[in-house]
Each structure stands twice: as C-alpha cells, then as structure tokens.
Amino acid sequence: MDILKTDFIRDFIKTTDDGYKQGWHERNGGNLSYRMKESDVEAVREHFTGDRPWMDIGTRVPDLAGEYFVITGTGKYFRNVVLHPEANIGIIEINAAGDKYKVRWGLKDGGRPTSELPTHLMNHEVKKKAANGAHRVIYHCHPANIIALTFVLPLSDKVFTRELWEMMPECPVVFPEGIGVVEWMVPGSREIAVVSSDLMKKYNAVIWAHHGLFCSGEDFDTAFGLAHTIEKAAEILVKVLSIRPDKLQTITSENLRELSKAFRLDLPEEFLYDK
Numbered sequence: 001m002d003i004l005k006t007d008f009i010r011d012f013i014k015t016t017d018d019g020y021k022q023g024w025h026e027r028n029g030g031n032l033s034y035r036m037k038e039s040d041v042e043a044v045r046e047h048f049t050g051d052r053p054w055m056d057i058g059t060r061v062p063d064l065a066g067e068y069f070v071i072t073g074t075g076k077y078f079r080n081v082v083l084h085p086e087a088n089i090g091i092i093e094i095n096a097a098g099d100k101y102k103v104r105w106g107l108k109d110g111g112r113p114t115s116e117l118p119t120h121l122m123n124h125e126v127k128k129k130a131a132n133g134a135h136r137v138i139y140h141c142h143p144a145n146i147i148a149l150t151f152v153l154p155l156s157d158k159v160f161t162r163e164l165w166e167m168m169p170e171c172p173v174v175f176p177e178g179i180g181v182v183e184w185m186v187p188g189s190r191e192i193a194v195v196s197s198d199l200m201k202k203y204n205a206v207i208w209a210h211h212g213l214f215c216s217g218e219d220f221d222t223a224f225g226l227a228h229t230i231e232k233a234a235e236i237l238v239k240v241l242s243i244r245p246d247k248l249q250t251i252t253s254e255n256l257r258e259l260s261k262a263f264r265l266d267l268p269e270e271f272l273y274d275k
C-alpha cells in the first residue's frame, strides 16, 4: 500500500498543514507524533528500511517497547511537510529496552526525529496507560496568545485553567480536567519531559511558559481541536486584558457550577475558587 495514501499519514499531514495555516509553526517550530496501531504498521511494513542505526532517545520509555510512531523531523518546517512528506516526517520503531529508536521510513538523507522526542514519548507512555491507551496523538505548537499570557499571568494550573474557562463555555466542556503549566525550562531536555509527562497524568494540555503548548488526544482532530480551543480562549483573554485589566463581568464560579451540572462535567473544585 502507498504509505502516503493511508488514512493515518493523510491525517498526520493535514494536521501539520492546519497548524501551519494557524500561524503556530514559524520556521521549524512545533512537532507532532502519532502512536501507530498494529493494523497501521502491517499496512505499510513493506516500505520499512533496516538500514538506519539504533539511536538514543535520551530517556527511557519501557512501556513503549516495540511501538511504532509517525513523527516530525528536527529542524523540519511544518510548511514543507505537505510538499515533501518523506523528507520532513518519518516512522520510528522503539527497541525492547525502550531507550533507543530506529528510523524505519522517511526522514530522508539522515533526518532525525524532533528534538522534543523525550517529551513526546514520555507523554505517550503516560497516555498509553490511561483509558486503555485511547490517546495516540501528541501535538506541540507555538501559539502567540497562549505564549503571551505566560508573561503576565502567574504560572499556575489554577490561574490558567480558571482564566481560560471563563473566556467561553466551550472551554470547561472541552478541557474539564483543566490545564497544566510548566515554568520556563530548557526545551528538548529530559527534565522538561519528566515534568510535562507528570502533568499529562492529570491533564490533556500542558503549557510551556514562554514557549508553547503540548496537547494529547485520541486522534488528530481531538489533539488539534484542543490546541485550537485553548488558543482561541487565550486570544479572547489577551483582548480583554488589553481593553481593561479588570473585567466588568465574567462567567462566575457559580455559573461554572451550573454548567458542570448541566453538562455532567464534574469540574474539579480546586478550579472553582472565589476570586
């Protein structure tokens, strides 16, 4: 089967293109990964190469041993994925110890997976354990409004969750569990991967201060839709704060409780504090 005609690769490429068109992927900014199903692997195995060496991941993900991922390449531009998929994305296999990967397809001419491979894989490992492994997509982008807010709001899960929830009722419906925040850390490091994946046990979205956003989803639409919703709320908040820093009215904690009941959201009490 032609790899580029499979649904999972088409969806992968569409997501990179959608993100680029949103303006969230300047230059090589952002990265995307998809944990393949066994049926995906079997459909394209005939195209796999054994020529590429095993390389260090930079962390250990034993629960992902033997898994295959589609992933964007380091230094590669989202803009170019749709034009030259084989040069800008690839399929990697994880070894039995969970500490090395091998490129099996794509990433032509010696390309390597994203420098955020440790965070992608550690997030996948967390999400594979949760909800019977329903989540398969991890998406990292650089949306301007969410990044801007990390300069003016306290870097706490409580503040970001509540402020974004207040911007539109869609927010508590789309991310009722809230949103995590990581203070500034060195990108690409194992340290940021450890902190981020710990937050992914509780949330499906994690903000990296002064850098960007990581989202997890069952499929490309839910991961991308989550980032889209969060960034839309952040844009409204930036506008509100720019017009006047003290809101004249808002969606109150009481309103959120009503919403929680009506939509059976079970919103955690920690985010329903009085202001």
Ligand code: 13P
Pocket (backbone or CB within 6 Å): 028, 029, 030, 031, 072, 073, 074, 075, 076, 113, 114, 115, 116, 140, 187, 188
């Ligand atoms: P890569 O080009 O290595 O994917 O890095 C882009 C990025 O956004 C790092 O956080």
Ligand code: ZN
Pocket (backbone or CB within 6 Å): 029, 030, 140, 141, 142, 187, 211, 212
């Ligand atoms: Zn980044």
